[in-house]
Amino acid sequence: MGYVLDGQSFDGLLSQLSKEYLIYAPVRISGKGAYSDTDLVAYGQISSLDEIEYNEKSRFSPKELIYPITQTLFYFTEDEYKEPAVSQKSIIIFCRPCDVHAFRRLDEIFLKNGDFRDSYYEAIRRKTVFFILECAGSFENCFCVSMGTNRVEGYAALLRPGEGQVTCDVDEHFAPLFARYGKPAGMTPRFIEENSISVILPEEIDKNIFDHQMWQEYSSRCTACGRCTVSCPTCSCFTMQDIFYEDNPRCGERRRVWASCMVDGFTELAGGHGFRKDNGSRMRFKVMHKIYDFRKRFGYDMCVGCGRCDDVCPEYISFSGCVNKVSSLAGEVKKDD
Amino acid sequence: MTNPYRPFKAEILSVLPQTGIDFTFRLAADIKVESGQFVEVSLPGVGEAPISVSDFGPGWIEMTIRRVGKLTNVIHTLTPGGSLFIRGPYGKGFPVDRFTGRDLIIAAGGTGLAPVKSIVRRFYKNTAELKSLTLLAGFKSPSDVLFRDEINIWQSCINVQITVDGDDTGEWKGRVGLITKLISGLPKIDVQNTEVIIVGPPVMMKFASQEFFKKGIPEDRVWVSFERKMCCGLGKCGHCKIDDTYVCLEGPVFNYTAAAQLTD
Amino acid sequence: MDINTKKIIKNAYRVTKKRGVTALRIRVPGGRLDVGCLDVIKNIAETFGDGTVHITTRQGFEVPGIPMAKIPQVNEAVAPLLAGMESAIGVEIADLNHGYPAAGTRNVSACIGNSVCTFASYNTTDLARKIERLIYPNDFHVKIAVTGCPNDCIKAHMQDIGVIGMVLPVYDATRCIGCEACVKNCLKVSSGALNMSNYKVKRDHQRCLGCGECVLKCPTSAWTRGEKYYRLVIMGRTGKRNPRLARTFARWISEEAVLKITANMYGFIEKHIDRSLPKEHVGYIVDRAGLPVFREEALQGVGLGPLGRVEDYIPFGGYENR
Ligand SMILES: Cc1cc2nc3c(=O)[nH]c(=O)nc-3n(C[C@H](O)[C@H](O)[C@H](O)COP(=O)(O)OP(=O)(O)OC[C@H]3O[C@@H](n4cnc5c(N)ncnc54)[C@H](O)[C@@H]3O)c2cc1C
Numbered sequence: 001m002g003y004v005l006d007g008q009s010f011d012g013l014l015s016q017l018s019k020e021y022l023i024y025a026p027v028r029i030s031g032k033g034a035y036s037d038t039d040l041v042a043y044g045q046i047s048s049l050d051e052i053e054y055n056e057k058s059r060f061s062p063k064e065l066i067y068p069i070t071q072t073l074f075y076f077t078e079d080e081y082k083e084p085a086v087s088q089k090s091i092i093i094f095c096r097p098c099d100v101h102a103f104r105r106l107d108e109i110f111l112k113n114g115d116f117r118d119s120y121y122e123a124i125r126r127k128t129v130f131f132i133l134e135c136a137g138s139f140e141n142c143f144c145v146s147m148g149t150n151r152v153e154g155y156a157a158l159l160r161p162g163e164g165q166v167t168c169d170v171d172e173h174f175a176p177l178f179a180r181y182g183k184p185a186g187m188t189p190r191f192i193e194e195n196s197i198s199v200i201l202p203e204e205i206d207k208n209i210f211d212h213q214m215w216q217e218y219s220s221r222c223t224a225c226g227r228c229t230v231s232c233p234t235c236s237c238f239t240m241q242d243i244f245y246e247d248n249p250r251c252g253e254r255r256r257v258w259a260s261c262m263v264d265g266f267t268e269l270a271g272g273h274g275f276r277k278d279n280g281s282r283m284r285f286k287v288m289h290k291i292y293d294f295r296k297r298f299g300y301d302m303c304v305g306c307g308r309c310d311d312v313c314p315e316y317i318s319f320s321g322c323v324n325k326v327s328s329l330a331g332e333v334k335k336d337d
Numbered sequence: 338m339t340n341p342y343r344p345f346k347a348e349i350l351s352v353l354p355q356t357g358i359d360f361t362f363r364l365a366a367d368i369k370v371e372s373g374q375f376v377e378v379s380l381p382g383v384g385e386a387p388i389s390v391s392d393f394g395p396g397w398i399e400m401t402i403r404r405v406g407k408l409t410n411v412i413h414t415l416t417p418g419g420s421l422f423i424r425g426p427y428g429k430g431f432p433v434d435r436f437t438g439r440d441l442i443i444a445a446g447g448t449g450l451a452p453v454k455s456i457v458r459r460f461y462k463n464t465a466e467l468k469s470l471t472l473l474a475g476f477k478s479p480s481d482v483l484f485r486d487e488i489n490i491w492q493s494c495i496n497v498q499i500t501v502d503g504d505d506t507g508e509w510k511g512r513v514g515l516i517t518k519l520i521s522g523l524p525k526i527d528v529q530n531t532e533v534i535i536v537g538p539p540v541m542m543k544f545a546s547q548e549f550f551k552k553g554i555p556e557d558r559v560w561v562s563f564e565r566k567m568c569c570g571l572g573k574c575g576h577c578k579i580d581d582t583y584v585c586l587e588g589p590v591f592n593y594t595a596a597a598q599l600t601d
Numbered sequence: 602m603d604i605n606t607k608k609i610i611k612n613a614y615r616v617t618k619k620r621g622v623t624a625l626r627i628r629v630p631g632g633r634l635d636v637g638c639l640d641v642i643k644n645i646a647e648t649f650g651d652g653t654v655h656i657t658t659r660q661g662f663e664v665p666g667i668p669m670a671k672i673p674q675v676n677e678a679v680a681p682l683l684a685g686m687e688s689a690i691g692v693e694i695a696d697l698n699h700g701y702p703a704a705g706t707r708n709v710s711a712c713i714g715n716s717v718c719t720f721a722s723y724n725t726t727d728l729a730r731k732i733e734r735l736i737y738p739n740d741f742h743v744k745i746a747v748t749g750c751p752n753d754c755i756k757a758h759m760q761d762i763g764v765i766g767m768v769l770p771v772y773d774a775t776r777c778i779g780c781e782a783c784v785k786n787c788l789k790v791s792s793g794a795l796n797m798s799n800y801k802v803k804r805d806h807q808r809c810l811g812c813g814e815c816v817l818k819c820p821t822s823a824w825t826r827g828e829k830y831y832r833l834v835i836m837g838r839t840g841k842r843n844p845r846l847a848r849t850f851a852r853w854i855s856e857e858a859v860l861k862i863t864a865n866m867y868g869f870i871e872k873h874i875d876r877s878l879p880k881e882h883v884g885y886i887v888d889r890a891g892l893p894v895f896r897e898e899a900l901q902g903v904g905l906g907p908l909g910r911v912e913d914y915i916p917f918g919g920y921e922n923r
Pocket residue numbers: 268269270271272273375384385386387388389390400401402403404405406407408409410448451452563564565566567568589
């Protein structure tokens with residue numbers, strides 16, 4: 001069902017929704033970019049339409065709202081493990097089509113992989129509703145069309161912000177509320193059908209590619225900074241940390257904190273033994289996870305083509321460029337056979 | 338929703354020092370374990386780590402823990418009556434049923450003996466279940482030898498060969514040399530009817546397996562156990578992943594043919 | 602030829618090797634200029650000079666080969682530069698047609714700053730222009746430069762007043778993944794002010810240089826930029842007598858405090874300069890009057906804020922040539 005809401009009505013709607021939901025959207029945080037006098041676009045709580053940063057891609061993805069960077073799993077005294085209370089409120093996340101697809105990938109790991117469901121993730125995930133921000137145009141480095149993540153179906157709401165108003169396509173559940181604040185309007189969702197970047201995904205990857213010299217280039221270029229994985233909406237790795245309180249060492253917390261296969265220490269074992277010490281092999285491991293390993297396990301690719309890895313790499317390493325290199329090699333290796 | 342990260346408290350029934358840095362802890366725990374599986378062991382505020390179950394029985398499990406860092410240092414200060422927190426068991430163990438009626442050769446390097454101890458204990462008494470059992474174990478030095486008491490008992494029933502890389506005590510009467518020497522020195526193997534388990538540090542596993550292949554053992558009769566960094570044991574944290582394989586789910590025990598496919 | 606050399610020197614000309622020939626120094630506050638000004642400079646060099654310009658250490662231009670007799674015409678030709686680079690930024694120039702009204706206080710130079718450089722903590726061009734507005738025209742011999750960060754590309758340490766950009770790093774522990782990139786980098790390239798404790802980062806403010814390297818290295822924006830601050834290094838100099846690097850006088854102070862201390866320094870010179878000398882460089886005045894006197898007068902009416910810190914004693918060092 002389509003509706004159009006002016007700014008004020010939309011804010012009224014948000015204020016109504018906020019009684020039941022915590023509402024998050026990409027926002028511009030002034031002066032918080034890494035370089036001085038630049039802004040950071042990241043997810044934050046909003047109460048008005050103006051706060052939504054619609055014209056720029058967020059540096060960080062919305063995954064941190066459901067899967068926080070630092071998450072306390074237990075509070076403990078010496079022999080009791082207590083779980084932290086979870087907020088009763090549900091969550092609305094305004095995000096792009098690719099980001100919604102990314103949550104499906106996270107679901108695969110946290111709710112399905114192995115025999116157990118991750119209760120922390122699930123507690124927040126099951127209360128989350130996505131409001132899709134329609135993309136007016138493809139951003140730099142996006143390749144969602146190649147990844148098939150440009151379209152979304154079965155959303156709660158899809159919004160098209162315009163001059164002082166928002167046109168929305170809403171499901172049955174939210175329709176009455178939108179009807180209260182807006183006017184009926186025709187709304188046919190428009191999805192991005194073309195990106196300036198496209199990738200070709202290799203169907204089969206010969207083992208030879210794992211040892212191919214193409215990865216050596218990244219050994220010298222990549223600095224193992226981890227930005228690509230931190231900003232990626234589909235990376236899900238974490239490390240456990242136990243801490244004790246400085247003022248009361250008998251009490252403490254068990255936390256999990258995001259980890260990155262690009263960063264030192266990810267595979268380190270007792271005695272300093274580790275795997276993939278060289279950055280080129282980390283690049284290979286990451287890229288293969290995104291376009292091959294995950295698919296072998298779950299039947300579809302992990303990467304959603306948001307392009308954030310390319311946006312944030314300080315060394316200007318292009319993930320999509322690398323995928324295309326792998327594909328052309330995969331073709332060659334096949335021909336050689 | 339059950340919380341898969343919640344551990345339970347398990348009382349320490351006994352602590353048996355094996356070497357200066359390896360202690361065996363027996364815990365009261367009523368869990369069903371397969372040989373080769375591991376549990377996540379933790380102490381609140383200190384940390385959590387994957388540890389192989391080295392032996393188990395009704396109402397108890399044993400783990401042989403080496404002191405290497407933050408958590409294991411503190412665990413080593415604990416005494417009977419104290420407790421540890423555990424969750425699990427996790428992972429795939431050894432396909433013990435497959436071994437029945439066959440010749441089983443176990444090659445263990447150092448602490449690699451821990452995850453296979455329960456297999457030796459099960460079969461050394463019931464030798465009828467197997468055609469034969471051979472245990473080859475290599476340690477760095479005489480002071481690193483694990484499960485001495487058990488080895489003495491096993492020796493009376495099965496073929497046990499122990500070697501050390503070097504003798505720092507001057508009192509070692511046994512063999513000196515790498516475990517690969519023990520393997521090459523084995524009498525003729527009935528290759529069609531033998532299963533091999535190799536557990537130890539990566540380099541040891543690599544050379545030991547090559548030695549067995551030289552003897553004509555087919556790759557699919559060799560079983561190895563991998564050690565990788567692990568933070569969950571549940572297929573969530575991603576640390577143990579190699580290619581599309583999660584060592585905590587599909588491993589730590591792998592058939593050699595599967596293990597050989599994995600590229601770190 | 603009868604020329605008052607004292608007067609032309611104050612007019613930004615100099616006596617040169619060749620009798621009757623002078624060179625003109627053109628100020629470029631902040632070292633940034635509209636390329637339109639280059640046309641004017643080119644025209645002066647071609648019309649009155651020898652067709653070349655020299656780029657000075659202080660980010661100005663020197664036009665050599667000008668006949669002294671042509672000074673009045675050159676001064677008229679300079680008007681668009683005064684208008685474009687001085688009046689335009691708010692410097693009061695009484696008469697645009699008489700050339701530079703003073704030359705003692707040198708051009709305020711600046712590193713490229715945060716319009717380009719990733720390290721810079723602030724817009725150096727803007728601050729240089731604010732300082733120019735505050736202190737020019739003035740005959741006292743003073744050298745000032747501003748630099749975006751403690752890398753000090755402009756060599757603030759060679760100035761009477763060097764302004765070094767700082768930023769207060771703000772830490773959000775919940776965003777930190779414990780990668781230690783900031784800790785390792787701070788130790789490697791900066792001051793070793795960071796260390797890990799309980800898997801999170803602790804910053805030792807006493808050691809922190811405010812360089813912002815931690816912010817630049819952090820993959821998650823756990824470190825972000827807080828307030829802008831400045832460090833003042835003072836009384837550095839080259840020259841014959843006792844050359845030395847400037848040393849830190851104040852740190853973690855605001856832009857307002859920087860400007861006020863700079864203005865106060867001119868009051869200090871006014872009060873203590875030895876007028877029997879043809880000119881006296883501020884560094885030597887401070888040596889003579891003593892740092893405590895300078896300190897007291899420079900800080901008059903200056904708000905240091907909660908973080909501001911001023912040195913009580915500065916071991917200047919340097920060396921004597923005699
Ligand atoms: C499946 C499996 C079975 C294991 N079985 C045993 C066993 O039976 N007995 C035994 O003594 N040890 C075993 N380990 C190794 C044991 O988990 C580590 O020694 C332990 O994590 C060290 O923890 P710590 O806090 O004492 O050391 P830390 O202070 O955390 O670290 C010391 C060193 O160990 C590394 N390390 C950290 N976490 C792990 C980890 N999860 N796995 C391996 N290394 C790690 C660190 O990077 C560091 O280099 C096993 C590991 C795995 C994966």
